[in-house]
Amino acid sequence: MEYIFEILRYDPPQDKSPYFQEFLYSTEESKSVLEALMNIRNEQDCTLSFRYSCREAICGSCGMVINGKFDLACRTMVESLESDRIIIEPMPNLKIQKDLVVDMEPFWEALHKIEPFLHPQKEILERGHRIEEEEMEKILQYINCILCGCCYSVCPVVSRDERYLGPAALAKLYRLVKDPRDKRPFSNWSRVNTEGGAWGCDTIFKCNEVCPKDVRPADGIEALRRKLVVEKIKRILRLNK
Amino acid sequence: MIEHDILVVGGGLAGLAAALNSDPKLNVAVVSKVHPLRSHSVAAQGGINAALGNNPEGKDDSWERHALDTIKGSDYLADQKVAELMCQKAIPAIYELEYFGVPFSRFPGGVIAQRPFGGAGFPRTCYAADRTGLVILHTLFEQSVRKQVKFYNEWLVTKLVVREGKCAGVVIYDLTTGQIMPVRARAVIFATGGYGRVYLKTTNAYINHGSGIGIAYQAGVPLKDMEFVQFHPTSLYDKNILITEGARGEGGYLVNNKSKRFMEDYAPSTMELAPRDIVARAIQTEIDKGNGFENEYVQLDLRHLGEAKIKKRLPGIREICINFAGLDPIESPIPIQPAQHYSMGGIDVNLKCASIIQGFFAAGECACVSIHGANRLGGNSLLDTVVFGKIAGEEASIYVRGSGDTGLEEKILLDEALELKKRIEGWEKKDSALKIHLLLNRLKEVMSDNVGLFREKKNLEEALDKIHELKEQYHRVHLSGQCLRFSQELVNILEFESMLDLAEVIALGALNREETRGSHYRLDFKERNDKEWLKHTIVTQKDGQPLISYQEVDASKYKPKAREY
Structure with a gap:
């Protein structure tokens, strides 16, 4: 099969603006978009830049927009796109560093803001926490997150409101507060009781749609909202007593 | 010039463990050629060994048994005191990971679940379904956020600078700016991983070029036991993505084109759960004899485990099969073939992770303390990274506190x-x-x-x-x-x-x-x-040429025996 890859190129500051470059790619075998990009780089233009590592959809390096769809290049098979013209763009909502490489810093900064680590009790338990599997299963969905940034870059709120933490960070926060081992106080996680936090979400669920690991981050955001409301009510009732 | 007391090179598990366990009063940083979460540790699946005795079948397990299994698995090339050290430290290491937030799978009663793995006398492999590397790497990264570890991401170390037997720092290529820069450091810890991509068929990530090991070698540090290369028995046919040993630990069968569980001809008592070297050779032998499929692979059959168990314990494997082979292991057997997987050998270090160069340490897959000897047991590599990563961080801190300034210009x-x-x-x-x-x-x-x-x-x-x-x-x-x-x-x-x-x-x-x-x-x-070859291979670069010598193996406790499974 022969394909035309239209790849967005941009090398600031030399290039004044991004542009598309066409490459011919032919293969008789089933190849991933990542394999195709590597082939194009090796055979046609060694300066083409993109990130990759594991090639098995677990490291989260190669998120990009492939024929309009946000996905990992490594797990997207070229033939599955059912088109001989394939358009490759970097993830939006993030500044392009070079070609398909984007600056993930705002994504990581948002993650850091939620204190993305377990706040356990002070003393380490000699034989570990005892938690039933059913308890862990409640957060399993969120544990699958590989922090690829697809949800962040597709999110319309992120694109218009720079305060917004984005789906991955909020889902991570929910994963942590829902963990029976996490003892962070309400004052800590209620900091997301804002428009830049849990209430910023437009609930149009683009993040759920694009997540390559089926994390469904918006489920976490909605659950976080419910938890915030419940905690607030609890507090008011306690105050009245 | 950028300067640090301790510079950790590599942001995978060993590197993060080293950084987290370095003295917080020292000025520590991690250099990584990718963002730490993109490191290959993330792809580890099946689990991490520790003799917790949580499995009803594992009540009589002990760290001594774990050490003996490790030594026997290594074909007696492991240094026995070092293997014992790791197995002893395994138990507190798991509880520390659990405390940090690793979401281990659980048994009824809420204890950490443990599954059988190859070459192990008891089920002692702790796991989080089949995404154990992912959850441990993410958890240690979270801890590094908590401790505000300084990272330099997308920096490739190209040279280890040594002067008069002392480590002076490194030279780096900063991918983000294209610049070449020196970084001064009083101690350097390499946690740079393996070299899988030296081979055509490997389970390793594209980035695993192993340059860290080569850089150490070029700086005059000896390499140990490099001829011992692990081939994993079960990589997905053609794409060579890892299919965890946990799939066999959960009860999967290996089957040839005659529908025979052929492991009975090779390891009748342990069958599919013999150590990796034995299973990998058995598979290749079957393929070479014409008992494979398309002369390329055999099948790993999980169907009898049932949908519920596959979905609960092996969801990642199922996802890989669906994504990359277009099949669902609930319904079809998985085509598998051996592929390069792990390096038992590496940078020659002692049990303090220290090399012959003052101030230069190494831990994890790039290092060879020698725990895995001639063959590593599944579930021991994640353990190696957290135990020896920690030791490297602690020992480098002791070294820096005890040494004056490098004094180097x-x-x-x-x-x-x-x-x-x-x-x-x-x-x-x-x-x-x-x-x-x-x-x-x-x-x-x-x-x-x-x-x-x-x-x-x-x-x-x-x-x-x-x-x-x-x-x-x-x-x-x-x-x-x-x-x-x-x-x-x-x-x-x-x-x-x-x-x-x-x-x-x-x-x-x-x-x-x-x-x-x-x-x-x-x-x-x-x-x-054993008479002539119970010894470590040591290779040192002299004037650009490899110089080979040998070193005694610590086989003081358990005398080498025939290895039967």
Whole structure:
């Protein structure tokens, strides 16, 4: 099969603006978009830049927009796109560093803001926490997150409101507060009781749609909202007593 | 000039463990050629060993039994005191990970679940379904956020600078800016991982070029036991993505084209759960005998485990099969073949993770303390990273606190950086059209064809000849230049030099070792020979040439026995 890859190129500051470059790619075998990009780089233009590592959809390096769809290049098979013209763009909502490489810093900064680590009790338990599997299963969905940034870059709120933490960070926060081992106080996680936090979400669920690991981050955001409301009510009732 | 007390190179599990356990009063930083979460540790699946005794079948387990299994699994090449140290430290290490937030799978009663793994006398592999590497790496990264560890991401270390037997720092290529810079450090810890991509078929990530091991070697640090290369029995056919040993631990069968569970001919008492070297050779033997499918693979059958167990315990494997092979293991057997997976050998360090260079330490897959000997047991590599990563961090801190300033002039480091800049300009100016990816592919073919599962003199000599040819060709390689920002071509050129050295050391060690031990199988020397070969291979670079010597193995406690499974 022969394909035309239209790849967005941009090398600031030399290039004044991004542009598309066409490459011919032919293969008789089933190849991933990542394999195709590597082939194009090796055979046609060694300066083409993109990130990759594991090639098995677990490291989260190669998120990009492939024929309009946000996905990992490594797990997207070229033939599955059912088109001989394939358009490759970097993830939006993030500044392009070079070609398909984007600056993930705002994504990581948002993650850091939620204190993305377990706040356990002070003393380490000699034989570990005892938690039933059913308890862990409640957060399993969120544990699958590989922090690829697809949800962040597709999110319309992120694109218009720079305060917004984005789906991955909020889902991570929910994963942590829902963990029976996490003892962070309400004052800590209620900091997301804002428009830049849990209430910023437009609930149009683009993040759920694009997540390559089926994390469904918006489920976490909605659950976080419910938890915030419940905690607030609890507090008011306690105050009245 | 950027300066640190301790510079950790590598942001995978060993690197993060090293950084987290360095003295917080010291000025510590991690340099990584990718964002830490993109490190290959993330792809580990099946689990991490510790004799917790949580499985009802594992009540009588102990760290001593774990150590004995590790030693027997290593075909007695592991240093026994070191294996014992790791197995003893395994238990608190798991509880510490749990405390940090690792979401381990659980048994009824809420204790950490444990599954059987190859070569283990008891079910002692702790796991989080089949995404154990993912959850541990993310958890340690979270801890590094908590402790505000300083990271330099997308920096490739290209040189270890040593002066008068003392570590002075490193030279780096910053992918984000395209700049070459020296970094001064009083101690450097390498946690740079394995070299899987020296082979054509490997479970390893694309980034696993193993340049860290090569850089240490070029700086005069000896490499140990490099001929011991682990081939994982079950990688997905063609794509060679890892299919965890946990799939067999949960009860999966290996089946040939006659629908026979052929492991009964090779390891009748442990069947599919024999150690990896034995299972990998059995699979390749079946394929070579014509008992495979398309002469390329055998099948791993999970169907009898049932949908519920597959979805609960092996969801990642199912996802990989659906994504990359278009099949669902609930309904179809998985086509699998052996592929390079792990390096037992590495940078020669002692049980403090210290090398012969003062201030230079190594931990994890890039290092060889020697725990895994001639064959590593599944579930021991994650353990190795957290236990020895921690030791490296602690020992480097002790070293820095006890040593004065390096006293080295910055000029030495600046000169080294300048020299690299000149080399890069040289590659840009080369008018040959020789592209690095062609050399890379050729090297992979040479290693897969000649230094694979089965080895013999003729092939190993051929490999060395071809590696030497490639070394010649490397001088003619051309860099496209123009822009050095995010230049994967430059990364490949820089790392290829190390890959050539590693390939040479692996092939040379394999050629010299005229016996069969663990993963090193010689068709022309099919028996283990303890009298002559119960010793570590040590290779040191002298004037650009590999110099081979041998070192005693600590086999003081358990006398080597025949290895039966």
